[in-house]
Amino acid sequence: MKPEYSREEIERYLLGExxxxxxxxxxEALIVDSELHALVREVENDRIDALAQGQLPEAEARAWRGYLEQTGQSERLAVARALMAKTRPRRRGLWWLEAAAAVLLTAGAGWFWLGPKAKMQPVLEARQVSLTLPRGTTRGNDAALRLEIGSDVARVELRFEVAPEPASGYRVRVLSASEKVLLVREGRGWPESSLRVTVEARDLPDGLLRLELLALDSAGAAAPVGFYEVAVTKASKR
Amino acid sequence: MEKAHLEALIRRLADDRETAGGLYEELRQRLIRYFRWERCAEPEDLADETLNRVARKLSDGEPIDHVERYCAGVARLLLRETATRLRRRELAMKKMIPPETEAAEDARAMACLERCLEKLDADHRQLILGYYGGTRQIEQRKELAEERGLGLNALRNRALRIRERLEECVRQGLNRDESAIRDTEK
Structure with missing residues (x-):
């Protein structure tokens, strides 16, 4: 008769206990028995996913981080975080809002939905430029976003287009092309369609910048939502 | 592995070569994961060494009733012989690699994942997102299995295969990104 193992026993085995x-x-059983082997893989994946979502108590999370390091699989955590962010359920009852927005935009009535002030291109206002960062933009897209900052501009408004998320806060990070963190902004709550963050123009250097938008849960765990590359051109002061 | 040894092992796994080839690769993958779960630094090498030893025994005419069980025994012995030495080497190597910031890594992984999901066919993409998404996974997996007319084990095996391919694709993408970053910094 084949030996049977519970998920708890498998977890203990994986954690080296x-x-x-x-x-x-x-x-020996998991080499011989392909069904048990598959179950061990599933338990491993499920624990990594729970860790990626910040669902494990601190001691357990530490143990699974240690497991990933010791088994040379640390990079799987970033992949799991991305997969979990991709499959994260939307807030119930708001799906229709997203669908309605899509219909309105497709029908060419986007101006009405977004309001008369919103435009897709950077807009020059009184000493402030605004850059709209569309949803679904990633490094994989061919065209980098462009931001021109005139010599009289003091502030830059970053307007992230977002969908409802079950998040209790957000974090925006601006990094240089060489991954140096230039600034971080955090805030409470999560907007339904547009997140606006204003930064000082002098904090944004010329060249290619990377912007990251992360959703924070109540425990402070971050999950990536958007990732953008922006080519910044600053006019020199006369 | 010598050709004659490999032939002896392949012949024992199945009568037709295609099935035997598939079973060989599946057994090799199980051994690789076993050595990884046991924290060995070079699981692929140890899996190959296990299969090598078993194949040599078969080729020498050793009577082996159950090949997979015999492999498990050889793997266990090999683990005792080598695990500590290899583990130490791995830790020494790890210290040489600077860790990447979590957020930067996440953003790159997300971009790679999007690209890799695009490469999957629609059915596999739907399956993987359905299998791992949501908050009520047990019920969702049951529903998914029913929708597809599969047993839970068959669905799990399919999801594991797709996820492994997806993770490999993301890992390759991340490695390519890192090479590109290093090249531009030169």
């Missing part, structure tokens, strides 16, 4: 003989028995 248990006596020698007990570990050897499960080790």
């Amino acid at each position: 248990g006596e020698g003989a007990e570990r050897e028995a499960i080790g």
Whole structure:
């Protein structure tokens, strides 16, 4: 008869717990029994996903981080975070809002939905430029966004187009092309369609910048929502 | 592995070569994961060494009733022989690699994931997002299995295969990104 193992026993095995003989028995079983092997892989994936979503208590999270390091799989955590962000459920009851926005925009009535002030291109206002960062923009897109900052501009408004998220806060990071963090902004709550963050123009250097938008949960764990590359051109002062 | 040894092992796994090839690769992957779960630094090498030893025994005419069980025994012995030495080497190497900031890594992984999901066919994409998404996974997986007329184990095996391919694609993308960053910094 095939030995049966519970998820808890499998977790203990993966975390390196248990006596020698007990570990050897499960080790042998998972080579011989392909169904048990698949179950171990599933338990491993599920724990990594829970860790990626910040769902594990601190001690357990530490143990699974240690596991990933010791088994040379640390990079799987970033992949799991991305996969979980991709499959994260939208807030119930608001799906229709997104659908309605899509219909309105497709029908060419986007101006009405977004309001008369919103435009897709950078807009020059009184000493402030605004850059709209569309949803779904990633490094994989061919065209980088462009931001021109005139010599009389003091502030830049970054307007992220977002969908409702079950988040209790947000974090925006601006990084140089060489990954140096130039500034970080955090705030509470999550807007339904547009997140606006204003930064000082002098804090944004010329050249290619990377902007990251992350959703924060109540425990402070961050999940990526948007990632943008922006080519900044600053006019020199006369 | 010597050709004659490999032939002896392949012949024992199945009568036709295609099935035997598939079973060989599946067994090799199980051994690789076993050595990884046991924290060995070079799981692929150890899996190959295990199969090598078993194939040599078969080629020498050793009577082996159950190949997979025999492999498990050899793997266990090999683990005792080498695990500590290899683990130490891995830790020494890890210290040489500077960690990447989490947010930067996440953003790159997200971009790679989007690209890799695009490469999957629509059915696989739908399956993987359905299998791992949502907050009520047990019920969702049952529903997904019913929708597709599959048993839960068959669905799980399919999801594991797709996820492994997807993760490999993202990992390759991240490595390419890192090479590109290094090239532009030169």
